[in-house]
Amino acid sequence: MLGEYRITGRRASEIAASVERAVGSGELAPGQVLPPMRELATQLEVNPNTVAAAYRTLRERGVIETAGRRGSRVRPRPASTARGSLRIEAPPGVRDLGTGDPDPALLPALGEAFAAVTEAYARAPGMYAQAPVDPEFAAFARSAFDSDGIPAGPVIATSGSLDAIERVLTAHLRPGDAVAVEDPGWGSLLDLVPALGMRPVPVALDDDGPLPDALEAALRAGARAVVVTGRAQNPTGAAIGAGRAAELRAVLAGHRGVLLIEDDHGHAIVDLPLHTLAGATDRWTVVRSVAKAYGPDLRVAVLTGDAVTADRVSGRQRLGPGWVSKLLQRAMVHLWTSGAVDPREVARSYALRRDALVRALEARGVDAHGRSGMNVWIPVSDETGAVARLLHTGWAVAPGARFRMSAPQGIRITVSPLVGADIAPLADAVAAAAGPARPLSYG
Numbered sequence: 001m002l003g004e005y006r007i008t009g010r011r012a013s014e015i016a017a018s019v020e021r022a023v024g025s026g027e028l029a030p031g032q033v034l035p036p037m038r039e040l041a042t043q044l045e046v047n048p049n050t051v052a053a054a055y056r057t058l059r060e061r062g063v064i065e066t067a068g069r070r071g072s073r074v075r076p077r078p079a080s081t082a083r084g085s086l087r088i089e090a091p092p093g094v095r096d097l098g099t100g101d102p103d104p105a106l107l108p109a110l111g112e113a114f115a116a117v118t119e120a121y122a123r124a125p126g127m128y129a130q131a132p133v134d135p136e137f138a139a140f141a142r143s144a145f146d147s148d149g150i151p152a153g154p155v156i157a158t159s160g161s162l163d164a165i166e167r168v169l170t171a172h173l174r175p176g177d178a179v180a181v182e183d184p185g186w187g188s189l190l191d192l193v194p195a196l197g198m199r200p201v202p203v204a205l206d207d208d209g210p211l212p213d214a215l216e217a218a219l220r221a222g223a224r225a226v227v228v229t230g231r232a233q234n235p236t237g238a239a240i241g242a243g244r245a246a247e248l249r250a251v252l253a254g255h256r257g258v259l260l261i262e263d264d265h266g267h268a269i270v271d272l273p274l275h276t277l278a279g280a281t282d283r284w285t286v287v288r289s290v291a292k293a294y295g296p297d298l299r300v301a302v303l304t305g306d307a308v309t310a311d312r313v314s315g316r317q318r319l320g321p322g323w324v325s326k327l328l329q330r331a332m333v334h335l336w337t338s339g340a341v342d343p344r345e346v347a348r349s350y351a352l353r354r355d356a357l358v359r360a361l362e363a364r365g366v367d368a369h370g371r372s373g374m375n376v377w378i379p380v381s382d383e384t385g386a387v388a389r390l391l392h393t394g395w396a397v398a399p400g401a402r403f404r405m406s407a408p409q410g411i412r413i414t415v416s417p418l419v420g421a422d423i424a425p426l427a428d429a430v431a432a433a434a435g436p437a438r439p440l441s442y443g
Contacts, residue, residue: 009033010046015054020063030076034064037123062197063177075176075197083187083402088387090396095417097426098398100234102269102374103416104350107295108340110331117330132314132323136333140304141288150286151279153304155316157324162188164303164313165227165261166196168285171312172259173198173224180218181225182210184377184403184410186234186263189227203325207371209233209240212247217257219251226252228280230274232266232292232373235403235412237354239266239372244287245275252280259309260284268293270372271347281359283309290332291339292374293359347364350374353415353423360427366434376413383409389433397427 005027009015021026034040036154041048050442055072058064065075067174072158090096138155158164167217169179181189183202193200201223204214210228218226231239240248252260260281266276267288285305290298303313317323337340354370361368361378370376380386383400390397390411400410411434418426 007040007044008083009044009054010050012053012057014048015040015044015046015051015243015348016057016061016063019054019058022062023063028074030074032074033070034072034074038070046242059176060174065176065199074139076194083191084258087395087402090391094391094394094396095422096396097415097417098396100375100412100414101296101416102292103349106341106346106416107337107443110295110335112283113331113334114327115333115336115364117232117327120330121327126326128322130326132318134326136296136328137302137326137329140333142304144288145286145304148264148274150274150276150304151308154310154314156303156310156317157329158287158303158317159321159324160291161263161287162192162289164285164301165189165263165371166192166382167313167316168259168261168287168303168305168309169193169196169198169225171309171316174284177225178218179199180215180223181405182227182229182233183405184235184400184407185405186229186265187402189313190403190405199211200405201408204407205233205236206236207236207238207369208244209238210244210248212244212251213246216251216254218410219255219258223258223259227261227263228277229263230264230266230276231272232270232375234265234373235375235398235400235410236377237370237373238376239270239272240275240277245277248277249280252277256282258283261357262286265292266289266373268341269281269342269346269350269374271344271351272372278305282306285309285313293343293346295333298332300324300332300407350415353420356420356423357413357415357418357427360364360423361430364427366427366431370415374381374414374416376415377410378413378430379410381407381409383411386411386430386433392427393429393433395429400434 005022008018037051038048041051064072066072087098141155178199178201179193180203181200182205201218202212203218258281269292278286283306286301287303289301357376358368360372367375368378387399398412
């Protein structure tokens with residue numbers, strides 16, 4: 001089972017250290033199965049409870065994972081290469097449709113907002129004793145949550161959605177815990193979960209969001225948290241409708257102890273309503289980033305949730321960065337209240353490009369998905385070949401490997417760089433590269 005390596009030690013700390021040293025040196029490889037606790041206890045001539053304590057320590061440190069009857073094994077190391085690096089570099093003359101970036105023409109000018117807040121800052125600089133969330137920022141964000149039917153809860157500012165999700169996960173879960181995630185789903189999240197020592201469990205989806213049966217299976221398999229995207233799901237554009245939301249809430253109601261994280265990725269860039277799942281479990285959060293509508297470099301997101309989760313997140317944040325710069329928070333208040341972005345116009349612009357591409361592909365016999373947001377997902381039988389052929393014809397797209405766990409292969413196209421004249425030639429190129437539609441589903 002362990003080859004030539006022999007675990008040693010008489011105390012739990014010594015046994016755990018023996019395993020940890022072997023993992024660090026490479027003598028125990030990722031995926032290596034450890035002896036059953038009673039078997040190892042017999043070998044070491046110690047009480048089985050001692051081995052159980054050692055294994056528990058190793059799980060908490062993220063060294064091993066336990067999968068029921070399959071026993072304990074060395075946890076796979078977090079990928080040294082992030083999924084984000086699995087992108088195709090567009091050489092000169094090639095259009096880059098793989099970035100996931102918003103259209104710069106739809107982003108607001110920031111000069112007026114920052115001039116206003118820096119002038120106010122000169123009169124009253126921010127200090128340590130001030131509250132971490134600007135009152136106007138909190139009030140505006142809370143009002144937007146209220147209008148979408150999101151339950152009452154405190155507002156916290158974080159440095160983007162991924163920062164918020166990490167803080168919420170670590171507030172409740174430990175290394176070794178399972179997290180249900182959409183598949184295909186956001187590549188950065190699929191990197192984050194194992195990097196925290198947690199285990200991602202794929203949940204299949206269709207254009208209407210996560211499949212209820214798949215979510216139920218993940219929760220029955222032991223997932224302690226679930227991360228869902230309400231609309232503009234990355235990479236598929238899925239959006240949870242009213243009927244699907246009711247089904248998912250019913251599933252979650254049977255697992256009240258599960259942590260729900262809802263990433264409202266499409267806030268301010270789609271015109272579909274949010275059918276929130278918040279409140280279906282005892283522990284929940286909703287996260288909204290300003291990145292897609294106002295600019296990725298602003299690095300601001302708002303989070304609300306149940307009182308316990310919010311208290312844990314804000315308490316831990318105080319012991320780290322302390323707070324998100326209130327200059328940024330006040331700049332966002334200025335942008336929100338001045339109407340710097342017209343969400344309806346932004347949604348219309350992306351929808352025109354996205355829907356035109358989906359229709360053009362369908363007319364050419366290519367299955368394509370893009371119910372909301374700025375991305376189109378295209379199932380293919382050979383994504384490596386499709387990406388290469390498209391690159392040869394002048395289009396760089398994102399390979400599905402960035403977003404998939406067990407879902408079928410595909411490619412993602414971001415429509416934000418497109419203009420109307422691009423649609424037909426791009427659809428022709430995709431049809432030639434991907435071939436006719438096959439009976440595939442990303443669900």
